[in-house]
Amino acid sequence: MNEQSRLVYSYRHVATGFAARLSSEEVKDMEKKSGLVFAKPQKVAALHTTHTPNFLGLHQNIGLWQGSNYGKGVIIGVVDTGITPNHPSLSDEGVPPPPAKWKGKCEMQGVACNRKLIGARNFPHGGSVVDELGHGTHTSSTAAGNFVKDANVLGIANGTAAGMAPLAHLAMYRICADDCRESDILAAMDAAIEDGVDVLSLSLGIPSAPFFDDVIALGAFGAIQKGIFVSCSAGNSGPGNATLSNEAPWILTVGASTTDRSIRATAMLGNKEEFNGESVFQPKDFPSTLLPLAYPSMNGSQNMSWCGEGSLNNSDVKGHVVLCQMGGGIGIYNKGKTVKDAGHVNPSRANDPGLVYDIKPDDYVPYLCGLGYTKQEVAVIVRRTVSCSNDSSIPEAQLNYPSFSIAIGSTDQTYTRTVTNVGSVKSSYSVNIVPPPGVGVTVKPDRFDFLGVNQQMTYQVTFSRLTPTKNTSTFVQGFLTWTSAKHFVRSPISVKLD
Numbered sequence: 481m482n483e484q485s486r487l488v489y490s491y492r493h494v495a496t497g498f499a500a501r502l503s504s505e506e507v508k509d510m511e512k513k514s515g516l517v518f519a520k521p522q523k524v525a526a527l528h529t530t531h532t533p534n535f536l537g538l539h540q541n542i543g544l545w546q547g548s549n550y551g552k553g554v555i556i557g558v559v560d561t562g563i564t565p566n567h568p569s570l571s572d573e574g575v576p577p578p579p580a581k582w583k584g585k586c587e588m589q590g591v592a593c594n595r596k597l598i599g600a601r602n603f604p605h606g607g608s609v610v611d612e613l614g615h616g617t618h619t620s621s622t623a624a625g626n627f628v629k630d631a632n633v634l635g636i637a638n639g640t641a642a643g644m645a646p647l648a649h650l651a652m653y654r655i656c657a658d659d660c661r662e663s664d665i666l667a668a669m670d671a672a673i674e675d676g677v678d679v680l681s682l683s684l685g686i687p688s689a690p691f692f693d694d695v696i697a698l699g700a701f702g703a704i705q706k707g708i709f710v711s712c713s714a715g716n717s718g719p720g721n722a723t724l725s726n727e728a729p730w731i732l733t734v735g736a737s738t739t740d741r742s743i744r745a746t747a748m749l750g751n752k753e754e755f756n757g758e759s760v761f762q763p764k765d766f767p768s769t770l771l772p773l774a775y776p777s778m779n780g781s782q783n784m785s786w787c788g789e790g791s792l793n794n795s796d797v798k799g800h801v802v803l804c805q806m807g808g809g810i811g812i813y814n815k816g817k818t819v820k821d822a823g824h825v826n827p828s829r830a831n832d833p834g835l836v837y838d839i840k841p842d843d844y845v846p847y848l849c850g851l852g853y854t855k856q857e858v859a860v861i862v863r864r865t866v867s868c869s870n871d872s873s874i875p876e877a878q879l880n881y882p883s884f885s886i887a888i889g890s891t892d893q894t895y896t897r898t899v900t901n902v903g904s905v906k907s908s909y910s911v912n913i914v915p916p917p918g919v920g921v922t923v924k925p926d927r928f929d930f931l932g933v934n935q936q937m938t939y940q941v942t943f944s945r946l947t948p949t950k951n952t953s954t955f956v957q958g959f960l961t962w963t964s965a966k967h968f969v970r971s972p973i974s975v976k977l978d
Contacts, residue, residue, distance in 0.1 A: 522663055533642055552576055552648070561615045585600075603668045604667075847874055883972045895940070904966070918945070921960065
């Protein structure tokens with residue numbers, strides 16, 4: 481193998497390093513060299529979705545959507561499975577030319593980019609950027625699909641489809657062919673930063689790992705150092721404990737939720753009894769012939785009752801209406817409820833928050849040291865020399881984050897937060913506390929009186945255990961809210977009772 485084919489990528493913005501094809505013996509030899517900080521084998525990431533704008537309070541020609549100009553001038557880079565360039569959501573109607581700062585490329589064969597889809601690149605280089613799986617087109621149109629009138633699914637749910645920033649620009653960085661390799665993900669994020677994106681969106685991830693061993697966390701940190709906003713999916717697992725992907729605090733991690741409408745379908749049994757459900761498949765010529773009902777749970781395994789893949793015998797269900805339980809004991813509704821309890825997004829309020837918990841890239845260094853990482857491991861993330869003995873480390877819960885997640889035993893714990901006024905010049909806030917069951921929460925001071933924009937104030941929160949310790953751990957939730965005449969600034973609290 482020649483030297484050129486052994487070097488896969490050389491990174492610039494997301495890491496001070498490279499991806500290469502090496503034998504285990506060569507890696508061991510490299511680890512002996514003083515200049516090597518960190519080496520790791522490559523892992524593979526997994527892929528992680530007309531009414532959503534209305535559900536989020538976004539409406540045409542009024543309010544936040546109109547006030548933000550529907551995302552005009554913003555460049556969203558999507559790292560995914562590719563793009564379908566002739567998709568109606570990628571129409572450039574009403575979309576201006578890309579900003580002068582844009583340096584991206586359009587590497588599509590036989591198809592030109594337009595003012596909506598301004599960039600398309602493939603990693604590894606070569607091959608087609610066209611989406612063969614549909615995932616990348618789906619996530620791209622969710623983020624920035626243009627307005628598509630009279631959209632429907634099989635004639636159901638008619639309306640206008642649109643992404644969250646319908647007049648923003650899109651750039652696709654295709655990294656998933658047979659699989660989604662870490663070296664390609666990092667190269668795509670590196671290229672997106674160089675090209676000049678404003679937002680990076682990734683709906684894929686790897687199982688939870690230390691941040692220095694998570695290429696999405698590494699790439700995202702390089703992006704925020706350049707002022708780029710990074711949004712990633714929370715994954716398809718959960719809502720059990722420790723099932724989150726992309727949990728680095730410098731990433732906006734987006735969990736799945738539910739919506740406020742259903743596509744009603746009614747099933748009629750032979751005795752004329754009717755049951756309401758949901759289905760987008762409702763053909764007009766559906767036959768009226770009654771079919772026998774098959775319920776796998778009667779004599780089968782739990783996996784059969786969920787109609788799990790490969791669990792049903794074709795001969796037993798052929799020609800039957802099959803009744804399946806909601807799979808895995810964890811329904812979509814429960815997942816959505818978990819997300820909403822943590823603080824469901826409200827775009828209009830987020831656009832005028834009143835107070836923000838500001839944090840800069842260098843503020844993460846004490847936090848990373850506090851996680852117990854070595855100076856070499858922290859250096860892999862922040863791409864500079866770090867001494868955790870000199871950079872004062874802080875506990876994980878001390879990071880200036882708009883939420884609290886702690887484990888508490890018999891000893892009280894106290895943490896501080898600093899808020900910045902981005903609302904009215906003169907504004908006063910008082911705190912309201914809904915403590916987690918079995919936990920005492922006190923806040924000092926309990927009132928802020930701001931006299932200027934960008935003025936900062938700090939408060940202290942003390943958590944105490946009110947119930948006896950048990951042999952098993954329990955998770956409880958609450959929240960605290962800073963309230964003014966105009967704003968509600970809510971911080972979720974999650975406590976593990978050890």
